[in-house]
Amino acid sequence: MDTNLPRTSQPRIVIIGCGFAGLRLAKDLADAPVQVVVIDRNNYHNFQPLLYQVATGALEADSIAYPIRKIFAGQPNFFYRMADVQRVDAGRNTLVTNIGEIGYDHLVLATGSLTNFFGLDSIEQNAMQIKSIPNALNLRSYLFQNFEKALLTDDPAQRQALLNVVVVGGGPTGVEICGSLAEMRKDVLPQDYPELDLKQMEIYLIESGAEVLGPMSKDSQVQAKKYLEDMGIHLRLNTHAQRFEAGKLYYSETEFIRTENLIWAAGVNGAAVEGLPETVVARNKRINVDTQNRVLGLANVYAIGDVANLATDEMPRGYPMLAPVAIQQAEQLADNFRHLLRGEPLKPFKYVNKGSMAIVGRNRAVVDLPGNTQFGGFFGWLTWLFVHLMTLVGFRNKVVTLISWGISYFSSDKALRLIIRPYKRYDFKEDKGLATAMHNAATPEYHPPVPAPNAAVVGG
CATH class of the missing domain: 3.50.50.60 (FAD/NAD(P)-binding domain)
Structure with a gap:
């Protein structure tokens, strides 16, 4: 006991x-x-808002994680159990x-x-997610493994599926990873894969609603949509992902997008x-x-x-x-x-809205502040960087992240293109026990996976 x-x-x-x-x-x-x-x-605190940068090679995992015991060193009333x-x-x-x-x-x-996969079993079994550091590292490895495979295939349809990336969910996570992938396609991948025609690489963002960044202001939604389109991202709004099989993401009974890279950011x-x-x-x-x-x-x-x-x-x-x-x-x-x-009555919780923000890419971000104040562009981008940098835990993480961002900004490069631990997407039908274990190991902290409720609608 x-x-x-x-x-x-x-x-x-x-x-x-x-x-x-x-x-x-x-x-x-x-x-x-x-x-x-x-x-x-886990024995670390994970800064989830920057997981997508780990997944796309902008940051290393230890830049956004910090040991729990180190955080509370010197707090005598604190105890930790893994x-x-x-x-x-x-x-x-x-x-x-x-x-x-x-x-x-x-x-x-x-x-x-x-x-939350909304009961879509084929997507839950085969899509990548970004809820934990293992998820982000798996996604990074999987993307680059598929680029390597694209070099080897002579089948145009297979090559297209290996290059295409589909992100489902138009919230901040979906928007931010799409922007990061578009910058990789423009500045990074042509250096590493000159044998591939990266113009063939298509990035899709699928959102069930009428706009991206649904909780944000109309101005921010419009501005973010323009940023994404300017970066060459295909937006499919009012669209529901239905199933994912044989390298095809179906958004109706017959219509599909060829891809081996499905990233699920649609719900929790x-x-x-x-x-x-x-x-x-x-x-x-x-x-x-x-x-x-x-x-x-x-x-x-x-x-x-x-x-x-x-x-x-x-x-x-x-x-x-x-x-x-x-x-x-x-x-x-x-x-x-x-x-x-002290035997005093408890006070009710009252939320103070201090605003919301999302980054799309270099010099492209949108910020909503209380009082119907909205801005974006370079100033919004700086605001996003400052807020997230100050929220990171640990002085070292702040310094390392700032340096990494600075190098990426001035060199247009993301150096962490390492496949340190190759990721294999297990076939749930052929190896259900092992696949379930792999799936459980990649889920977020604290609790075993909870079965998703039955639903057919995908939200952002």
Whole structure:
């Protein structure tokens, strides 16, 4: 029991997940009279907004990851255990993990999100995703492996499929990786593959809605669309991906795009934990919470970040799954734990919208700020770079990332074109056990994959 954690008179707060929400909560409780225990299956914090740059060779993985123990070095009330969470036993105030049981006085679920494939099995089994560092490294290897294969084939249709890249999902991740791929096609790949006619390489962005960057302002949507089109990206709006098989992505019963490179950035589910009452888990696997982020019906269990479904009159479908929401919920919950320790009433969560942004390419970005302020271009690009650089964890990561960005900007080069660990897309029918293990190993942190709900519509 408790996996060798010391037992003290102070209440123990167990946090599952060290993403944006879990990290901020644990740091904000540094001076509180509590024992803070963080559980994560990885021993590092992963800066997800820059995963696409790892996937396209602009950054190395260790530029956006930072060891959890190093982050909290010198925080005496902090403890970390590397483990997979299996289920919550709320009746016993116990967390069941693969390394043993851990008791808690208060439990905080900050498990983040998993990719939602909307029940499209052929896509789930064969598409690439970008939710974790292993995902990004697999995608990078897979892209360059296919370029190498394109050199060897004499079949024009096969070569076209190996060169084409299709990204499904017109949100920030989809837009950003399309822009990065377009810059690779223009500046990087012709140097490495002079034998290939890179004019044949087509990049498609498929979005089920009428615009890209759906949550952003109309001006930003229009500007981002123009940027993408100017970079030679084919936009297929109001289009639903239906199945992916034999090197073809079908968007109707008969219409398809030839590609071996399908990147899925179309939707996410909450990473709910087993053991919670079914009534508190929403259809998208997010956990229903009240305005104090308490899981409904459980007095000492909380959920924050992407996994928390806090529905209000202003946000009837819950707050968006964004890092600023997760960070503010963590800050509010840390304050509420102090109120709780002093016997004071808890305060409700109120989100302060500080804006949103997305980068498309060099000198191309869009920024929305409160008060209907919108801008883009070079100034928007600088704003995006500054905000993301300052949000990175660790001084070294900030410096390395800044240097990498500087080199890429002035040289138009992305040097990290290494196939360090070749990736094989396993056939689920022929080797289901091994394929499932590979799929599980590549999913995001904290929790085993959750089955996607049945649905046929693809969203951005």
